[in-house]
Every structure is written in structure tokens, then in C-alpha cells.
Amino acid sequence: MHARFMAQLAITAVVALAPAWVLAQDKKPVPPNPVGAGGAWTQSVNKDAAIKGEEFDKKQIELIQKVTGYFNQMTEIKGGFVQTSADNKRLRGKFYVKQPGRFRFDYSPPSRLVILSDGQYMAIQDFDMKTDDRVELSQTPFRLLLRKDVDLLRDAQILEVKEVDDIIVLALQDRNPDNPGRIKLFLAKxxxxxxxxxVTTDSQGLDTRVELTEVSKADSLDPALFKPTSVVFQRLNQ
Known part of the structure; x- marks a missing residue:
């Protein structure tokens, strides 16, 4: 029941840039999830270097460039995750990332939730609720981080950048002021x-936190891992 409740909370948050967003296609609510997505993000990426660094000092620009380089060099990783929603409910599972744009979050039992992206669309599949919701990856904040050519100074509105001890903290949001959701990254140096x-924050100020554990480089992850198939849909009715 816990897992079902979490799944019903809302694809009013299609993926995590807010557990309270709305799918542009059918306005269905989506569960809180680790990625942050939905109609609150503009779908077009600004190609102009509107932010050239004038708002930041030299040290801050270096930090932003380090984070940009990290995502550009990322190829394949895997590990575990702990997701904490705004009401302090926790879900755990395993994740896989394969650049560009592909990821998969498998939630541990009793949850039967799977969230994955094939690079173009993100699918939120709940095997208990027998639901399968889709949203374009471009509607999630991770489009900025899992592109072929990541450039955060160019493509994101950077709200905060600082170094605390050995942690880089970088907060981003969409350039569209009508889309107030944001994501804050924490990277160990x-x-x-x-x-x-x-941490993803929705338009209502609700946070979803995702902590990664046992992160390691993966080797030749099967592309099929990131694609919903007819076999998956058949299992919904078993």
C-alpha cells in the first residue's frame, strides 16, 4: 500500500523537478520520482550563450566548468539510490545511466515502480497500479545534464554555485521565469x-531528495535496459 500511495501522489510532478507537475499531453498526475520532469520545463534549449559568466566570479566559473566537464565525461554508471519525498517517505532502489540521455531507476520491493528513459522519452511504469505514463526527456531538468554536449553556462539559469568543504553545490532552473521548479546538485570533489x-523542488516548494550510493562505472550496459518493450507491458496484466 505504501508503494501504491507513493505512485499515486502525482505525475503532477512528472518526474522530479517537482513532485507536482502536469504532463502536457493528458494532464495525468505522476508519482514523485528521482529525475524531475513535466510541463514546468520549457522544451527548447537556449542555444545562445545568454549567460557568459558576468554574474559569477572566477572561482564560481571554475566550479561550474568542473561540473559541466563531469557530465560531459560521464559514459556509463550504476549504483543504488535513496529517494526521500516531501512527506519524509523513503524509497530505495538501483539506478543505471548510459549517455546520452538514458537512465533507469528500479525501485526495491515492495514497490514495483520503474522509471526509465531511452534518450527521447521517459516512461514511468507502475506494475502495481498497471499504469504507464510517458513524457519527453526534454521536459525534465536532466535534459541539461545528460545531453551530448553539456554546457551549463549556456543552457541553464544558475541560481547558486558554491563550495562547502569538499562538496560543490550547484542549483539550476529553467530559463523560463514561468517555470519555477529547480534542481540542486551536490558533488563530492x-x-x-x-x-x-x-534535490528537486516543485512550483509549490516541495522537495524530493535523491541520495546515490555505491556509484561505480558500468561496462557496456545493454541498450535494451533503457527501452520499455511489449514484454514489459504484458507483465502488467500477469
Whole structure:
């Protein structure tokens, strides 16, 4: 019941840039999820270098460039995650990322939720609720981080950048002022730069926190891992 309740909370948050967003296609509510997506993000990426760094000092620009380089160098990773919603409910699972644009979050039992992206569309599949919702990856904040050519100074509105001890903190939001959702990244600098967690905040100010555990490089992840198939849909009725 816990997992079902979490799944019903809302694809009013299609993926995590807010557990309270709305799918542009059918206005269905979506569960809180780790990625942050939905109609609150503009679908077009600004190609102009509207932010050239004037708002930041040299140190801040260096930090932004380090984070940009980290995502550009990322190829395949895997690990575990702990997702904490605004009401302090926790779900755990395993995740896989394969650049560009592909990821998969498998939630641990009793949840039967799977969230994945094939690089173009993100699918939110709940095997308990027997639902399958889709949204374009371009409607999620992770489009800025999992592109072939990541350039955060060019494509994102950067709200905050700082270094706290050995942690880089970087907060981003969509350039469209009508889309107030945001994502804050936390990256450890030692021994090597590594994404440790992120927090997505919706238009109502509700946070979803995702902490990563046992992150490691993956080797030749099967592309089929990131694609919903007819076999998956058949299982919904079993």
C-alpha cells in the first residue's frame, strides 16, 4: 500500500523537478520520482550563450566548468539510490545511466515502480497500479545534464554555485521565469569528482531528495535496459 500511495501522489510532478507537475499531453498526475520532469520545463534549449559568466566570479566559473566537464565525461554508471519525498517517505532502489540521455531507476520491493528513459522519452511504469505514463526527456531538468554536449553556462539559469568543504553545490532552473521548479546538485570533489545527491523542488516548494550510493562505472550496459518493450507491458496484466 505504501508503494501504491507513493505512485499515486502525482505525475503532477512528472518526474522530479517537482513532485507536482502536469504532463502536457493528458494532464495525468505522476508519482514523485528521482529525475524531475513535466510541463514546468520549457522544451527548447537556449542555444545562445545568454549567460557568459558576468554574474559569477572566477572561482564560481571554475566550479561550474568542473561540473559541466563531469557530465560531459560521464559514459556509463550504476549504483543504488535513496529517494526521500516531501512527506519524509523513503524509497530505495538501483539506478543505471548510459549517455546520452538514458537512465533507469528500479525501485526495491515492495514497490514495483520503474522509471526509465531511452534518450527521447521517459516512461514511468507502475506494475502495481498497471499504469504507464510517458513524457519527453526534454521536459525534465536532466535534459541539461545528460545531453551530448553539456554546457551549463549556456543552457541553464544558475541560481547558486558554491563550495562547502569538499562538496560543490550547484542549483539550476529553467530559463523560463514561468517555470519555477529547480534542481540542486551536490558533488563530492574527493577522491574524484562524483555526483552524490540532488534535490528537486516543485512550483509549490516541495522537495524530493535523491541520495546515490555505491556509484561505480558500468561496462557496456545493454541498450535494451533503457527501452520499455511489449514484454514489459504484458507483465502488467500477469
Amino acid at each position: 574527493k577522491p574524484n569528482l562524483e555526483l552524490k545527491e540532488w
